[in-house]
Amino acid sequence: MFSSLFETSFSFNDLLFMLKGAGVTLMLTFWAVLGGTLLGVVFGVIRAIAPWWVNAPLGAVLDVFRSIPLLIQLVVANSFKTIIGLHWSPFTVGCVVLALYMSAYCTEIVRSGFLAVPATTRRAARSLGLSWRQDLTEIVFPIALRVALPSWIGLTLGVMKDTAMVWWIGVVELLRSSQVIVTRIQEPLFVLSIAGLIYFLMSFPIARLGARLEKRWREND
Amino acid sequence: MSIEIQDVHKSFGSLEVVKGVTMTVEKGEVVSVIGGSGSGKSTLLMCINGLEPINAGRILVDGTNVHGRGTDLNKLRRKIGIVFQQWNAFPHLTVLENVMLAPRKVLGKSKAEAEAIAVDKLARVGLSEKLKVYPSKLSGGQQQRMAIARALAMSPDYMLFDEVTSALDPQLVGEVLDTMRSLSAEGMTMIVVTHEIAFAREVSDRVAFFHKGKIHEIGPPAQVIGNPQKPETIDFLKSVL
Numbered sequence: 001m002f003s004s005l006f007e008t009s010f011s012f013n014d015l016l017f018m019l020k021g022a023g024v025t026l027m028l029t030f031w032a033v034l035g036g037t038l039l040g041v042v043f044g045v046i047r048a049i050a051p052w053w054v055n056a057p058l059g060a061v062l063d064v065f066r067s068i069p070l071l072i073q074l075v076v077a078n079s080f081k082t083i084i085g086l087h088w089s090p091f092t093v094g095c096v097v098l099a100l101y102m103s104a105y106c107t108e109i110v111r112s113g114f115l116a117v118p119a120t121t122r123r124a125a126r127s128l129g130l131s132w133r134q135d136l137t138e139i140v141f142p143i144a145l146r147v148a149l150p151s152w153i154g155l156t157l158g159v160m161k162d163t164a165m166v167w168w169i170g171v172v173e174l175l176r177s178s179q180v181i182v183t184r185i186q187e188p189l190f191v192l193s194i195a196g197l198i199y200f201l202m203s204f205p206i207a208r209l210g211a212r213l214e215k216r217w218r219e220n221d
Numbered sequence: 222m223s224i225e226i227q228d229v230h231k232s233f234g235s236l237e238v239v240k241g242v243t244m245t246v247e248k249g250e251v252v253s254v255i256g257g258s259g260s261g262k263s264t265l266l267m268c269i270n271g272l273e274p275i276n277a278g279r280i281l282v283d284g285t286n287v288h289g290r291g292t293d294l295n296k297l298r299r300k301i302g303i304v305f306q307q308w309n310a311f312p313h314l315t316v317l318e319n320v321m322l323a324p325r326k327v328l329g330k331s332k333a334e335a336e337a338i339a340v341d342k343l344a345r346v347g348l349s350e351k352l353k354v355y356p357s358k359l360s361g362g363q364q365q366r367m368a369i370a371r372a373l374a375m376s377p378d379y380m381l382f383d384e385v386t387s388a389l390d391p392q393l394v395g396e397v398l399d400t401m402r403s404l405s406a407e408g409m410t411m412i413v414v415t416h417e418i419a420f421a422r423e424v425s426d427r428v429a430f431f432h433k434g435k436i437h438e439i440g441p442p443a444q445v446i447g448n449p450q451k452p453e454t455i456d457f458l459k460s461v462l
């Protein structure tokens with residue numbers, strides 16, 4: 001086994017191919033996290049403040065996204081798009097489904113962060129003459145952000161790994177490109193180790209950033 | 222220039238908490254409100270600056286009907302500072318930023334102007350050493366003094382205090398009362414809900430005794446505290462003195 005590590009048929013072109021896959025993974029993650037977070041913030045605030053007759057249906061819809069396996073959502077969305085005649089690439093479908101999937105989780109993170117801000121703190125803000133909007137932007141969001149960040153980082157890292165599933169609808173991302181090479185050169189351990197390393201290198205900065213912000217904020221609390 | 226409370230009723234659901242309160246606080250006056258727990262004192266304060274709606278009666282601040290249809294509450298609140306029992310520091314802002322926030326966002330002051338105001342008010346409450354510190358590093362008494370500075374930064378015409386010392390350790394009460402004392406000495410109009418009877422007696426022009434949502438006695442401290450007439454007032458004073 002070790003000899004295969006040193007006498008590998010893994011070529012520089014294979015590495016480039018995997019890096020290209022990693023680029024696709026990053027782009028999928030970027031769009032999914034961007035869309036998922038924006039939607040999650042909007043839905044999360046709605047979930048925190050809307051009356052039950054808005055809240056309950058929204059919660060139910062988001063529950064659907066959270067309870068159906070991502071793989072099924074991808075395949076269904078990909079077929080559905082053809083049925084309704086949308087000319088989206090599998091990559092676009094992947095981004096959209098992942099963003100919705102992320103938004104369903106992000107909504108709950110935002111909602112609990114929002115509700116973690118004490119009513120008395122908000123009342124103090126309003127008593128100073130801050131408007132409802134200013135109370136949100138100056139008080140609630142900054143405090144909620146500190147509460148929600150660790151979960152959001154965890155979610156983002158999870159979504160990055162979940163992007164691998166878009167391979168099922170024909171997008172060649174990091175895991176799929178690794179798989180292609182494994183099939184050809186028959187060195188799964190070596191190739192997948194490299195893939196794992198690339199995943200790690202992509203996640204690490206996000207995890208570090210989160211840890212640094214958390215540390216900075218903790219020093220103030 | 223006055224706060225006029227006219228036959229105000231306030232309920233939470235079916236529970237009537239304020240049951241017809243009438244009282245006028247003139248500019249420059251210090252009125253203390255004393256009374257048992259749950260008698261509606263905090264609720265009344267929150268009605269005065271429109272944090273709570275009322276069910277009947279009306280409250281006029283300098284002639285403006287607080288709960289009137291066209292009233293701009295955000296504007297009205299600029300002239301009514303309020304400090305609560307809980308320390309409501311904004312935890313993500315430094316002491317200086319806590320005090321600068323409202324002048325900047327509500328009054329539209331520049332950063333430099335807001336900072337000058339905040340530095341001044343924080344010096345006034347004795348927190349000049351703590352400008353860059355986050356509230357979590359302050360004692361309860363310091364947090365309350367910061368809350369007072371934060372309210373003063375809006376240059377309010379009225380200050381409402383809701384049991385601002387009752388969540389403090391006994392040794393920290395004095396510093397907060399001193400701050401309030403100096404405010405009253407400067408002629409600030411204040412409504413002070415308090416359990417500190419001695420303090421109420423010392424600083425107030427008038428004392429109002431609240432019981433079950435109503436004012437039972439109101440008048441100079443020597444009368445209400447020194448020579449109470451109603452049995453409820455006598456019982457209450459016995460229980461706290």
Ligand SMILES: Nc1ncnc2c1ncn2[C@@H]1O[C@H](COP(=O)(O)OP(=O)(O)OP(=O)(O)O)[C@@H](O)[C@H]1O
Nearest residue numbers: 233236238256257258259260261262263264265384
């Ligand atoms: N937001 C609310 N919803 C429902 N009931 C409330 C609310 N706020 C206050 N109450 C009730 O109204 C009554 C009066 O409360 P309030 O806080 O005004 O009393 P208080 O005189 O300030 O008492 P304390 O001395 O304990 O602070 C209490 O029975 C309280 O439970």
Ligand SMILES: [Mg+2]
Nearest residue numbers: 262263264384
């Ligand atoms: Mg109270």
